[in-house]
Amino acid sequence: MLLAQIEAFLSVAERRWVSDAATVLYVTQAALTTRIKKLEQELGVDLFVRTSRGMRLTAEGRAFRAHAQRAVQSLAEGAQLLRELREGRVGELQVGAAPAISTYVLPLVLLRFQTAFPNVHLIVRTGHSEEVLELVLREQVQLRLVREFAASGGQEQPALRGRDRPHRRSEPSPRRAAFDRGRRLATERLILFDRTSSYFVLTSAFFREAGVVPRGVMELDNVDATKKMVEHGLGIAFLPYTAVRGELAAGTLQEVGVAGYEPVRRSIVAIRRRDAIVPEDLIEGLLSAVRRDELER
Template sequence: MDLSQIEAFVQVAQQLSFSRAAQALQLTQPSVTARIQSLERELGEELFERGGRGVRLTDAGEAFLPHALKILQVVKEGRDAVEEVRSLGLGHLRLGSALTISTYVLPKILHAFRRRFPGINVSVRTGRSEQVLGMVLSDEVQAGLVRSLQHPEVETVPLYEDEIVLAVPRDHSFAQRGEARLEEVATQPLILFDRGSSYFGLIHSYFRQAGMVPHVAMELDSLEATKRMVEEGLGIAMVPRVTIERELELGVLVEVPIVDAAPLSRTIALIYRRNRRRPRPVLAFLEVLGEIYRFQPASA
């Protein structure tokens, strides 16, 4: 039994087609067929039923498939380990990140990471948290920074609480008073951003649980645009505090506490594949995150 047979078997099992498997492997169809037949002879069982309606796995094929997938995964991890040695520990961190995190949080993290591990190259892909989870599960990235998500195939490492605060223009009556009540906030023109994001639903739920319906004056698909609209006095907004730190320093926006409502936040976490050998760049990234957010990374 050799790796080429296993690769051919897995491709046919996933494609349910010898011709499509041959295309994926960049082989001729007779070559794929020969590899499958050789594997079947070695195992003493047919792995596929071939008929007029196409190809399907036999019971023996169904039983063999998870083991074949494990073999390919172990080989991939072995190759990755050798590549790390070949690169003299420089390595490459492939990271996924939710959009807001990548814009307002990740730059500071990567600044610390680059200072500590200057030889590790970094590439970042962005998307919504659910999209980043998909990238991790498909091995497009090695780890992801997302709002805390639970999935049986990933480890979740909580990092910090993403505090959602009320931001108003500096000349707003709430800013002059230094506080507001939720009922008052609900009557003000509220600017919401990114209907498809978790923030949108979180803010609506915040008011709904209090038995209130906010006065939504504007919806935007950009957080930066939302902040500019608030600066111009077109409304108020509830935004992650980390996204308005610069505006607070400049004095163009004011954070106003809502005195009669519980604080609103969500957990931001690092996710990576469970039960997998963690590449050295991921271990290095965890080490830096542990220093920033004061936790002890689990051993490899």
Template sequence: MVSPPSGCSVQLERRGRVDGPGLQQCSRAGAAVRRRLQVNGARAAARRAAVETAEQRLARPVVSASASRAHLRLHRPCPSTWPHCARGRGARQTHCFYRPDKLSRSERSFTGGIIGPYRARRAHKRGEWVEIGQVEAFLAVGTFGGFRRAADALRVTQPAISARIRALEQSLGVPLFVRSQSGLTLSAAGRAFRPHAEQLLHAVAQARQAVHDLRPASGGALQIAAALSICTYVLPDVLKRFQAAHPKVMITVRSGHSKEVLEMVLAGEAEIGLARSLHHPEVETLSLRDDPLVLVTRPESKVARARRVRLDDVAAQPLIFFDRGSSDWTLTHGLFRRAGLVPNVVLEVETIETAKRMVERGMGLAFLPHLAVVNEIRRRRLVALELSDAEPLSRSLDVIHPRQRPLSQEALGLLKTLRAAVGEEAGSPRRQARKANASPVNGSRPSG
């Protein structure tokens, strides 16, 4: 029973009597209070029901169809005689098995021994997953020797690379990198995992290509990016063959340094790239042939008579370098730097063709790509010299394309033409010319 408001009781006691208007006013106030209490009670009951429903949903685990009967029995409501079961007035009984705060220490130990291994097995299966992005990050870090450089190569943030490597190491259960004073290097597990990682990405690229080959050929255009020397000495004959077999394909060729070729391929500006000794986690690399740097001079020079020279003797001769900042320029300078020598550079030019013409005029010696001088060596306009005390400046002619984007039918046709041209050149008189003009990369003596 709800009593009238206290103000009305005090007023009636002071007056000592009950008048009509005062009693009506107090009755109306009491009815308003009762209605307010009923509304508040209904709201509180609704809140309690919502909380209990949420608790029941959180406490009830998701059981797979393959769960055993023992697990299913554990998910049933517990008997009403268990004291730790939480019961609200009028509420359904909760699943106290997953309520650690309602269990005693012995019960927590018992249930933890059953549910712990079950959850651990499920987590272990999730941890065995290896994602393609993690493998790409691993190869990028291994290739570039650092997380920051790997992040720049993959065009992601450094924390993203760190997170991928951490997840991969947790999946494999071993550290893949070792930090030392010399920098970041692969651990024994990382060295064992690397060839399999490369095979995995190669298999993924082949799978994409196989699916893409089922689509009808689009036709129309083919974008190529190539190093300048490849554009000059390789592509003319190759594209002539390709155009004869695919007359309706429009070809676009863009040139640049090897790094610029890689950037164009990664950015999607070129479908296929031709460069030298390029490796990147996001591209497939196919090596077509070797293209070493050959030390050449004119036949009338004094050093041409010996054919075998020492590197310090070469450093004293007038030298012609080309394309400052390119990979060829870096390789040539590195050869002298590792030997502790300073080359006598008398002329620096922009292109290989200019350097070749300067050598033919007798202005000095030069390290030039074999593809650029093979015809001149065959015609005896230039002579290849062999270095007797230095390692060869070997490079490879590579074709690159993105792993994430399958090749079109036009690009596959160009790749087939490139392989055929390289194979024919390997069996052509070029090999005999190399034997007759001792190239420094094979260390062979001239045969006559």
């Protein structure tokens, strides 16, 4: 049973005249008649009776018509779904991200993405950079969002610039202060978070390059705990701007410049397997939401 046969049957049933149905389907009357006869042979029943007023459905034809209509409609809906999947308007997007990104960047970004793509089901998995990379390689997530410093392999899509700066507790008269790296940094306790994070590597490299040994080092496992320690005056920390902008606005943390160093700017990039099939519209939609988040800061 072919789709062309079903369409021929429905067209004749609607218009009653073979000539009219053939015109609509852009086939000859002979070709249309052949399709209907083959369909009747396959079904083992007569679907039409020829009359002076055209083709009239038999009882079997009337019973079959509703099923034929549902079949054609279902196929049309399936074809439409495939088009929407190809264009990224429906489907599923699996995203993996490091804890700092998933906590401080993704909520608003995904809200905007979901507004633009309401029929796309989002799945977010959180892990450290290497863990998320493994998820990509095992095809358990389609995209990996990570800061540029931690990116390796795969295809990268530039998105935004993050600002990573040292922060310390506000003093009674908060002011932006630049301090000499050789004297002041050595008097501060350094608070680090998450050895597997690229921030740990970045901060350690900074102190090695500066030739400075901090007064002490405290290691924690997450950003929030680190912020609390800094708020209580227990030391300084290099934290992503996205994680502390609320505290900076509230005055519980103070941004401190380091003499001779510019703020580190790190892009968030989207990485996928080279052979992964991800609609470009979905990638661009997600990155557009990320760019907008940066522009509004």
